[in-house]
Amino acid sequence: METIQVNTSQHVDIDYPLAGLGERIAARLVDLGIFLGLAILFFFFGSISGITNTPTILYTLIILYSAGYIFYTLVCEIFMNGQTLGKRVMKIRVISVNGAQPTMGQYFMRWVFRLVDFVLTGQVLGLIVIAITDKKQRIGDIVAGTTVIRTVPHTTFEHIAFQPVEEAYTPVFSNIEQLTDRDVELIHEVISTYYKTHNPDLIYSMATRVGKHLSITPPPEMNQLDFLTTVVKDYKQLTSKVD
Incomplete structure (x- = not known):
């Protein structure tokens, strides 16, 4: 393609x-x-x-x-x-x-x-x-x-294709409030593109930038893909409480 x-x-x-x-x-x-x-x-x-x-x-x-x-x-x-x-x-x-x-x-x-x-x-x-x-x-x-x-129709945060966060879910990372809906949409877009292209550089690059932006160092047992997915879940949990 x-x-x-x-x-x-x-x-x-x-x-x-x-x-x-x-x-x-x-x-x-x-x-x-x-x-x-x-x-x-x-x-x-x-x-x-x-x-x-x-x-x-x-x-x-x-x-x-x-x-x-x-x-x-x-x-x-x-x-x-x-x-x-x-x-x-x-x-x-x-x-x-x-x-x-x-x-x-x-x-x-x-x-x-x-x-x-x-x-x-x-x-x-x-x-x-x-x-x-x-x-x-x-x-x-x-x-x-x-x-x-x-292209596809503009993705709103409500359309992000992650499983709903459990009510008892405890956020893993702090400073997530520094992110915006657009930031999380972009993270999701990168993850979706990775599954289509299998290009790990996308995940590495985005994980590095998100980590620097939030001043977060993922634990050794967490790979970059899991890190980005967890960031999205944490953000979802944070915004659901605000709503």
């Missing part, structure tokens, strides 16, 4: 799988389906209400519809964290190749190059370039310094 390495805010490298050509085509079809459905509804209700018989109103609605279609991708990616509705359905999104959130300039650049990738080349050139490039980039992505990765 082709991946791109993303450096998190905690300076931990996580490999995210790149979105495949099929997923990007499917996302595009979903977006086109939305506009096709809107067009059908427009003409259906327009015919019933008689709006289509009034040229001024008809032309205005056509202009608004066309503008929405043209700027749809740009607006959605800027305000929906690199996703259109189709990308959200397919669980993929645009990121910068350095792992950062793309800037408005990057979104704009890849949107402008849709003319080259799709409009002027019959939807063909962009698909060919995606298929042959290492980072699955179309020309707009190459120019803008972006690519598209597979």
Whole structure:
């Protein structure tokens, strides 16, 4: 599986799988389906209400519809964290190749190059370039310094996939209150990625950083994976008492 390495805010490298050509085509079809459905509804209700018989109103609605279609991708990616509705359905999104959130300039650049990738080349050139490039980039992505990765909906703390902490559970470590929900989400993400990739460096790196941040030295009998899992359980116990 082709991946791109993303450096998190905690300076931990996580490999995210790149979105495949099929997923990007499917996302595009979903977006086109939305506009096709809107067009059908427009003409259906327009015919019933008689709006289509009034040229001024008809032309205005056509202009608004066309503008929405043209700027749809740009607006959605800027305000929906690199996703259109189709990308959200397919669980993929645009990121910068350095792992950062793309800037408005990057979104704009890849949107402008849709003319080259799709409009002027019959939807063909962009698909060919995606298929042959290492980072699955179309020309707009190459120019803008972006690519598209597979993702999942944002994980909230309540969704973290650890067993509920027993009511009588006694926290092992102190200073856990120094962590935030986002810190624990990241720890969980690293653990989940480890089980998928079997890359122990992720666990070693995260355990080292968490230990330094909390000024904790795990006991000799506790490996790094157990340490991170225990930290999460301690945090869950702490927050459950606060709630």
